[in-house]
Amino acid sequence: MLTVKAFQMDSFLPATYATDLLPQMEIAQGHLQNGTGAGNDFIGWVTLPQDYDKAEFARIQASAAKIRSDSKALVVIGIGGSYLGARGVIDFLCSPNYNLKKKDTPNIYYMGNGLDADAMEEVMELIGDDDFSINVISKSGTTTEPAVAFRFFRKMLQDKYGAEEAKGRIYATTDKARGALKSLADSQGWETFVVPDDVGGRYSVLTAVGLLPIAATGVNIEDLMAGAASMMETCKDGSLANPAWQYAALRFALYTAGKPIEVLGAYDPAFRFMTEWWKQLYGESEGKDGKGIFPASVEFTADLHSMGQYIQDGCRIMFETMVRMGASKAEKLVPLDEADGDGLNFLAGKSMDFIRDKAMEGTLLAHTTGKVPNIIVQMDGKTPYDLGQMIYFFEYACGISGYLLDVNPFDQPGVEAYKKNMFALLGKPGYEELRAELEAQL
Numbered sequence: 482m483l484t485v486k487a488f489q490m491d492s493f494l495p496a497t498y499a500t501d502l503l504p505q506m507e508i509a510q511g512h513l514q515n516g517t518g519a520g521n522d523f524i525g526w527v528t529l530p531q532d533y534d535k536a537e538f539a540r541i542q543a544s545a546a547k548i549r550s551d552s553k554a555l556v557v558i559g560i561g562g563s564y565l566g567a568r569g570v571i572d573f574l575c576s577p578n579y580n581l582k583k584k585d586t587p588n589i590y591y592m593g594n595g596l597d598a599d600a601m602e603e604v605m606e607l608i609g610d611d612d613f614s615i616n617v618i619s620k621s622g623t624t625t626e627p628a629v630a631f632r633f634f635r636k637m638l639q640d641k642y643g644a645e646e647a648k649g650r651i652y653a654t655t656d657k658a659r660g661a662l663k664s665l666a667d668s669q670g671w672e673t674f675v676v677p678d679d680v681g682g683r684y685s686v687l688t689a690v691g692l693l694p695i696a697a698t699g700v701n702i703e704d705l706m707a708g709a710a711s712m713m714e715t716c717k718d719g720s721l722a723n724p725a726w727q728y729a730a731l732r733f734a735l736y737t738a739g740k741p742i743e744v745l746g747a748y749d750p751a752f753r754f755m756t757e758w759w760k761q762l763y764g765e766s767e768g769k770d771g772k773g774i775f776p777a778s779v780e781f782t783a784d785l786h787s788m789g790q791y792i793q794d795g796c797r798i799m800f801e802t803m804v805r806m807g808a809s810k811a812e813k814l815v816p817l818d819e820a821d822g823d824g825l826n827f828l829a830g831k832s833m834d835f836i837r838d839k840a841m842e843g844t845l846l847a848h849t850t851g852k853v854p855n856i857i858v859q860m861d862g863k864t865p866y867d868l869g870q871m872i873y874f875f876e877y878a879c880g881i882s883g884y885l886l887d888v889n890p891f892d893q894p895g896v897e898a899y900k901k902n903m904f905a906l907l908g909k910p911g912y913e914e915l916r917a918e919l920e921a922q923l
């Protein structure tokens with residue numbers, strides 16, 4: 482079971498930091514378990530690992546099997562919560578080099594998560610003559626980036642296969658009833674999957690949003706859900722034995738003690754997109770009403786040679802949360818070199834894991850001495866089950882954290898400002914007045 486450890490926290494927080502927060506934690510727990518808090522119509526994810534739609538889950542498995550059998554590439558179109566979870570899980574469990582591997586599962590290309598024409602052209606070239614399918618994912622069904630990308634790739638698909646055959650290669654994951662994507666999917670007869678009404682984008686990785694692309698790579702999504710379900714049981718515990726409570730209490734206490742930045746990281750490059758997923762989860766949930774911890778991320782040891790300087794020595798405004806996942810699959814022992822020209826024979830016969838662990842311990846001590854408090858999230862391993870646990874743990878702790886801050890953890894009003902300006906500047910009908918106002922400022 483995943484555990485949370487606070488390292489030498491007595492130099493940063495009073496011994497009573499967690500018990501002092503108990504009354505607020507109990508209220509937050511009640512909000513999540515009983516739906517009594519702000520945004521309570523978006524807490525479907527709390528019970529999702531057990532009460533997910535089993536018939537849809539079977540359809541996801543069947544569609545993933547079809548994609549594996551008829552496609553060498555799957556274009557996954559989505560942005561934010563409709564993208565980051567799938568990418569985080571696939572990178573972590575299959576490798577960031579997944580597309581380069583020899584395999585009998587499709588390459589995955591992520592599109593619609595930006596507006597760069599060259600990136601789009603490159604993916605089109607990489608797909609080339611290969612058979613491919615599209616999974617377009619948008620809860621609202623109206624987000625500009627994925628909608629535009631979908632137009633391009635839909636055309637590419639239709640040009641290659643003709644309108645009829647293309648229909649069998651498009652999978653749309655969207656609202657069950659509303660939005661342009663839903664209407665289009667219904668009128669075209671595409672296979673559709675549902676983003677439940679009560680699950681917001683950043684909490685949706687364990688719905689079809691994440692599960693279809695993940696299953697297409699052959700990852701065992703039943704194990705992923707089982708891991709999440711086990712953590713769901715753990716999180717029902719309204720006490721400080723609950724690891725989500727421990728983490729939420731620590732980060733809230735550190736925030737109020739003058740540490741408004743949290744740096745999440747791991748000593749594993751495959752974890753990078755899980756940190757991107759986590760940044761959206763916490764950034765959109767907490768960053769509002771002039772409050773919230775700013776979520777940042779690092780990849781160690783690489784970033785010890787860049788951001789390490791700031792973390793050790795810059796403004797003392799941050800704390801770190803390090804995710805550890807135990808032994809690597811490969812046991813790589815440093816070879817002996819008789820000549821020892823590089824002076825590394827003191828490491829001969831030692832494993833890469835040993836060297837990594839010493840780097841971890843050395844960094845932990847250095848950063849703590851440098852007044853950067855450290856939280857350690859220890860996973861049992863790197864299996865789908867372990868990751869399912871971790872995903873639910875971070876989601877649950879995020880809900881608790883939002884309520885501790887006294888914000889609605891399930892809305893994101895701040896992201897509308899850029900959208901409105903962009904629509905106006907693009908000349909979208911209905912935005913004429915704002916357009917004139919904005920253009921006068923440019």
Ligand SMILES: O=P(O)(O)OC[C@H]1O[C@](O)(CO)[C@@H](O)[C@@H]1O
Nearest residue numbers: 561562563619620621624682896
């Ligand atoms: O799934 P959709 O509706 O396309 O939204 C994608 C993302 O855009 C946001 O709404 C913010 O712009 C996120 O909350 C969401 O994850």
